[in-house]
Amino acid sequence: MKFIVILKGNAEYEAGAMPGEALIAAMTRFNEEMAQAGILRAAEGLFPSARGARIRIDGDGDGDERSMARGPFDDAGALMAGFWVIDVATLDEAIDWMQRCPHPFEKGAAEIEIRQLFSGDDFGEAFTPDLRAREQQLRSQVDAP
Numbered sequence: 001m002k003f004i005v006i007l008k009g010n011a012e013y014e015a016g017a018m019p020g021e022a023l024i025a026a027m028t029r030f031n032e033e034m035a036q037a038g039i040l041r042a043a044e045g046l047f048p049s050a051r052g053a054r055i056r057i058d059g060d061g062d063g064d065e066r067s068m069a070r071g072p073f074d075d076a077g078a079l080m081a082g083f084w085v086i087d088v089a090t091l092d093e094a095i096d097w098m099q100r101c102p103h104p105f106e107k108g109a110a111e112i113e114i115r116q117l118f119s120g121d122d123f124g125e126a127f128t129p130d131l132r133a134r135e136q137q138l139r140s141q142v143d144a145p
Contacts, residue, residue: 001116002041002087003094007104008111009081014048014072019106026102034086034097045082049073077111091116 019027034040046052049071058065073079081104088094094114104110120127120135127135 001089001091001094002085002119003091004115004117005084005086005094005098006080006113006115007082007084008113009048009076009079010105010108010110011076012105012108013081014050014076014079016048016050017106023102023104023106027104030100030102031084033100034084039086039088039097040084041087042085043083046080049076049079085117 031040031043034043052071052073054069054071054073056067056069058067086094086097088097091114098112098114101112104112120132
């Protein structure tokens with residue numbers, strides 16, 4: 001089972017505070033542990049929302065009504081500061097790993113959200129053999145060096 005683990009931001013993160021050497025070293029050790037255990041698929045930190053944008057798509061599925069806003073956004077606790085993608089057997093295993101995560105900020109509270117990623121089997125008959133083949137071809141292209 002693959003999970004995305006979302007590190008939520010806080011006011012310090014949104015203000016652009018960069019981690020010090022000790023925090024970078026602690027996070028590096030944590031990521032190395034997950035890599036050595038064979039569960040880490042990706043891990044990235046994100047710049048604050050001031051360097052980002054949002055696109056909103058409204059309507060009835062036709063996507064004709066779009067709007068765009070540049071950051072910063074004022075909902076710091078709901079914004080992503082970083083993420084991991086891990087591949088573990090259960091949600092409980094994902095929780096166990098993330099309980100070991102160092103405090104990701106030098107000041108303020110931190111929140112980590114764990115969400116399971118869909119696999120093709122989760123879509124049932126709607127994920128037809130043709131769509132499965134196209135998805136596999138796409139993954140092969142994306143995974144190619």
